[in-house]
Each structure stands twice: as structure tokens, then as C-alpha cells.
Amino acid sequence: MAAPIPDLPILAEDDSMLTRKFGREVANYFSGSPLNRVSFLRGDHGFLSSAFSHPTASFLLMENLSPLAQDPTKLAYVEKSIVEPLTGSDPFKKTEEELLKEFNSDVAFPVILFLGIDEKKKSGFEYKDYRGAPYFAVDVTPKGSITEVAKGVIEAAKAKGVSFLPGTRHITLNAPEGEIPWFFVQKTTPADIGAAAIYAQARALLDWNARNPFCGGCGQKTLSVNAGMKRTCPPTDLAGVPEGGAPKERGPCPTRHGVSNLCFPRTDPTMIVAVVSADGTKMLLGRQKRWPPYWYSTLAGFLEPGESIEEAVRREVWEESGVTVGRVVIHSSQPWPYPANLMIGAIGQATTEGETINLGNDPELESAKWFPMEEVRDALLTGTSGLGEAAPEGYKEGGLRLPPQTAIANRLMDAVTGGFLAASKI
Numbered sequence: 001m002a003a004p005i006p007d008l009p010i011l012a013e014d015d016s017m018l019t020r021k022f023g024r025e026v027a028n029y030f031s032g033s034p035l036n037r038v039s040f041l042r043g044d045h046g047f048l049s050s051a052f053s054h055p056t057a058s059f060l061l062m063e064n065l066s067p068l069a070q071d072p073t074k075l076a077y078v079e080k081s082i083v084e085p086l087t088g089s090d091p092f093k094k095t096e097e098e099l100l101k102e103f104n105s106d107v108a109f110p111v112i113l114f115l116g117i118d119e120k121k122k123s124g125f126e127y128k129d130y131r132g133a134p135y136f137a138v139d140v141t142p143k144g145s146i147t148e149v150a151k152g153v154i155e156a157a158k159a160k161g162v163s164f165l166p167g168t169r170h171i172t173l174n175a176p177e178g179e180i181p182w183f184f185v186q187k188t189t190p191a192d193i194g195a196a197a198i199y200a201q202a203r204a205l206l207d208w209n210a211r212n213p214f215c216g217g218c219g220q221k222t223l224s225v226n227a228g229m230k231r232t233c234p235p236t237d238l239a240g241v242p243e244g245g246a247p248k249e250r251g252p253c254p255t256r257h258g259v260s261n262l263c264f265p266r267t268d269p270t271m272i273v274a275v276v277s278a279d280g281t282k283m284l285l286g287r288q289k290r291w292p293p294y295w296y297s298t299l300a301g302f303l304e305p306g307e308s309i310e311e312a313v314r315r316e317v318w319e320e321s322g323v324t325v326g327r328v329v330i331h332s333s334q335p336w337p338y339p340a341n342l343m344i345g346a347i348g349q350a351t352t353e354g355e356t357i358n359l360g361n362d363p364e365l366e367s368a369k370w371f372p373m374e375e376v377r378d379a380l381l382t383g384t385s386g387l388g389e390a391a392p393e394g395y396k397e398g399g400l401r402l403p404p405q406t407a408i409a410n411r412l413m414d415a416v417t418g419g420f421l422a423a424s425k426i
Helices: 017-022 045-053 080-087 096-101 144-158 195-211 309-321 373-382 408-417
Strands: 058-063 066-071 112-118 133-139 223-225 230-232 268-276 282-287 299-302 325-336 341-350 367-372
Touching: 045 112, 045 133, 058 080, 058 144, 058 195, 066 195, 080 133, 080 144, 096 223, 112 195, 133 195, 195 325, 268 309, 268 325, 268 408, 282 299, 282 309, 282 373, 282 408, 299 309, 309 325, 309 341, 325 408, 341 408, 367 373, 373 408
Parallel strands: 058 133, 268 341
Antiparallel strands: 058 066, 112 133, 223 230, 268 282, 268 299, 282 367, 325 341
């Protein structure tokens, strides 16, 4: 049985010059979080302590990157008392300088992310000019010296009748219902919390923290600071030092000299493109060997240093399919937290002389074909599914299969077959 398709986020309507000229802006799955990240406050420990301790603070638990959830569509949040045995009563009371002085590489600490505040909720939390319910994510994966405590937190959460979502993709989580608040259009537009966007933010950041336990400059252990948004290389270490003893000096590190080169979360820009033929009647799609039979998608690839998005589109399409693309326009983008991609969606048009398919350059694709627009349009209605799912009801064996609505590839194909404008819901 195919997984349920969540509603996609929709931006609030506006009557701007740009919208009248280019159509309504598109928000793809995993985007549309209604939380205000107030990122400039992540280094303000007074703010973080107040937010963490407030009675309305919500905590999303993540175990091995799987989120705590009520069901496959809704995240579950716990109160501070559940996470306190693992995090302590106020993990943000010490400044970054104090944490660096007390760094002990033998002691494990859970990564605690500040996600943002929900300004629509009149929670009573207030800090300077900022009001709203605080949201955090906590990594409760049992590891090292916190293994047993983390297991206890996991069991306490499960005792509330919720569980951690199995699997890796979690693309059944709800996007915001209704319209997304848009700071410059309708900031007060009502919307439910967008589970998919909050999960994407938490997953990408926790995955990045887990992948960077050591400094890229000197190879020594790093410390997570700034509410999970920065990792730094401490100059001293208390590991192996008797209680009350002076910390040991660590080896030199380039991040502590000259211009600071601390480690911040990475985002990998990736282009993905729906390529149309020169006469606009066909669409170029490709497939990899590991995909189900008849399952095709748009072409994609990573941007390289010193390369524009448009150049990356032309290079990747030619390398993978041999097709030469001329004009390229940007359609929309999608956060894709596996682990930290930003999918930049584009629509490109092949040149009249460059439509011949040649798979002899890059062997990534097993097949690439030009499909008539009508066939793609029909497949968007009857042939979409996730890679691990069976074809939907109504699909006829041998027909074209495509990615689901939660993938930007689907939205690009829908936009092209619908007239190249903003994507519509099928």
C-alpha cells in the first residue's frame, strides 16, 4: 500500500509585481516551517536558558535521526521533565567560554538544538522583543557515557504512547495545513506546525553534528556550541586530569589563529532539472539501475566550486544524457536533509541540434528517454510513488512511474506539463 501523500505547503497570496509577472511562489515539501528561527539569538545564553526552562517549551526527541511521533504524519513533543535527566535543568547557563574551559573529551553530552519560536502561540514566553512558544530538538541516541540515561529518556517518552518513526525518509509527515506565514506578506496567517519542515531542520543539524566529532583542521575532538549550530575546537582538555587539576593544553589548531575557521553546518547545493525539448512537446527523464521497472525522474547533480546553477544544469545534463541545454530558468528549491542537500529546481530547454541522447559520458544513468508531455501528465495522475512503494491503484503495468509529490522532481514535472508556472496540487 502506498504511503499517504501529505498536503504541500502553500505560501500566502500576495499581489506583488513579481507575483503578477512570474506567478505564485512555490514552497516544496520539507520547507514551510512556521517557526521563527531567530538565529541571531543562538549565542545569547540568557535567551536560550529562558526558552529552555519555560513551561511551554516543546522538545522533539531524535534517536539515530528517527523522530518521536504520534503516527507517520505527526511529530510528538515532550516536556522538559522528560529530557532533564539527560540534558540537566539548564544546559545553556554556561557561556561558550566557560564550556571551552571545562571541556572533557571523555565525557559525552547530548546535542541540543534550538529550532525557533512559534510566534502564533500566546505561550507567555517573552525575551526582549521576541514572543512565542520555544521549540528544541534533543539527540537521545544512546552512546558513550550517556547510554543508560538516554535509554531512560527514551523509555519515559514511549510510556506516553508515542514511538520513534522507523525507516529513513519519513516523507509522510504533514506539511503546514493552510497557508504558511510569510513575514513580508501575512505574518499572522494561521497555520499548524509543519512537521516535515521541523523534522528536516532537526535531522540535518543532528546529522551534521554526528558527522563532525573531530576538527577538520587538527583532527582533535570538537565541542557543539551555539545551540547545535557551531562546533569549535577547544584549546584545552580535562580528560585524564585529576579533579581540581589544571586542564591539559591540546595540540595547535589553525582554527585558533588568525581569521577564525570554526565549523558550521554545511548545505550542499544540488541542481535538479526538468528538461523540455526544443519544440516543447517532450520531456527528458532518466533512470538508475537500482530503481523499480519503468520508474524515471528528472536529472540532478551537485554544483561544483566556481560554477553557477545554470552552468551546473547544462554540465550535468550533458554529462549524464548527452543532451545540450540552452535556456535555463530557476523554478523553486527544496531542503532535502539526506544529509544536507538544497535541491535547486530548474527548467531547461534543449537546443534544436542537441537533443540526441548519448549515455557514453557519465555512466550514472541506465537509461534516458524523451517522453511526450501527455504521457508525463498521465503518469503524474496514476504512476507516482516512493522508491520503496508499490505502484498506486489505477496504474497499468508497463506505464511510466514517477516520484511522489514530496519530491521536487514531481513538482517540476507538474509545473512543465501544467504550463511552466507555479506547481499545482494533483
